[in-house]
Amino acid sequence: MKKFLKYFAALVIVLFVGYHSVYFKKLNEVQANTPSGKINTTAYTRTFWDKKLLPSLNKAISLDQLIGMLHTDPENTFKKYSNALGIGELKYFMVKAEGSVKQVGDNDLTVTLATDNKTVKIETEYVYGNAVRDASGLINRNEFDNTSDFNEISAGINKIIREEVLPDFKRTVKTGDHITFTGAIEMNKKFLNLSDIEITPIQLKILK
Amino acid sequence: MKRIYAFFLLLSLLTLASCSNKNAAGEPKKIAVIVSTLNNPWFVVLAETAAAKARSLGYEAKIFDSQNNTALEADHFENAISSGFNAILFNPTDADGSIANVSKAKAAGVPVFCMDREVNSTKAATSQILSDSYSGCIAIGKYFVKKLNKKGKYVEILGLVGDNNTWARSKGFHSVADHYPGLKMVAQQSADFDRNKAMEVLESILQANPDIDAVFCGNDAMAMGAYQALFAAGKANHVQVFGFDGADDALQSIKEGKIKATGMQYPKIMAETAALYAQEYFKGKRDFPQKIPVAVELVTAENIKNYISN
16 A cells, blocks of 8 residues: 555656646747847837937038038048948938928929028938938947848838828928928048038928 | 066066067967958959958968858868967858858957958857948949839849848848839849859840840849840840949949949958958957948949049
């Protein structure tokens, strides 16, 4: 009898340990709960846009002032006001200005700046690339292990501009309107071209 | 007190020794330059520039050609580690297959600085200095859509299917072109970055699609091959060709109006930066950016004068 009790107790212990050692779950439940290690780029981009980029726009340099400084002292102006996340001659500036709409084109807006009659173009169609992400100077490349995640931040920012910033503005703007804008520009430091400036817009406002 | 002075003196001497260009035996430190292939002039420039920069900084440098073979690349790493090379400037053959080699060097205490091509790891190499192919191809994509006025049929010729740069370029291009429903890709095929293969591939595609408006190629060699195929078919004046690299013959072709655009890469900047990073490593720096992009510039008929002298 004692032997039977001993074996019975051993069996109970084995069953108890075995039951608690193995469990079954549906594969899709496991996959859904497994962290991928990938940054949620959509959420990151939205937070970046709302909490970092928009509050920082008051620091943008006046476009007239920037053009003047690039004419007189390009080296120091690039050093002081441009941002770039990599190596090379392409640098980015965050700029703001006021002007009147000279022409509303299919792909862009030609604007005459209020202070020195210079014309610049605001992109309204081909909003792609890294100008806004890199001009902001607010993103640390080393936060991203993965190059494609990092590129998705630019794609996300551009999507916000195309879908939220531009549609209303494009519907209402017309030649002769007085506008203010803030945006990003890309400049090649080695082959500086101040006669063909294109702005990727972040904020646009019609003053009439 | 004397012991403290002696300790600090020894410490200073050790620090100085670690900062010098010489190893423990008093010989110059050695840098291995391991490249995927020397069968392509672009990689020859990359390798020779890296070696020349290393030598100009006072180091010994030796170039190893992996001949696009990861097994041979592994042998070169074994050789470099066992022969006492102090750093490796590396152009990987395979983004996944080369990780093991880089990790082996890391385990042996030899820093590895990747040039142009990346390995799919952020833990193995000391730093990776990479051409920003994705962003360069966004710029080409924008120009492509403008030149085609948002509509037309086109062909994409891809590089090596297993190479990260192939897909970075393709994805950058498509991140723009795919927004325009009027643009229709009628064929997408690989030509392994090879001029002759690209010519054959396009010849074959043209038989089924004689009415294309443009060809986007993952490098300039393929763009030149595509142009040859179009020229032979009498379509060179109607079909717009776009490349990537900034090769001399492609620049000349842009000037002559044969090719529409390319992305100018800077192998020399990448190679020299890698050599300078190795020097900084020897001097004690350890906090290198894991992946640092090198800007790619759009070259077109409008700005070709900046990139070509005659």
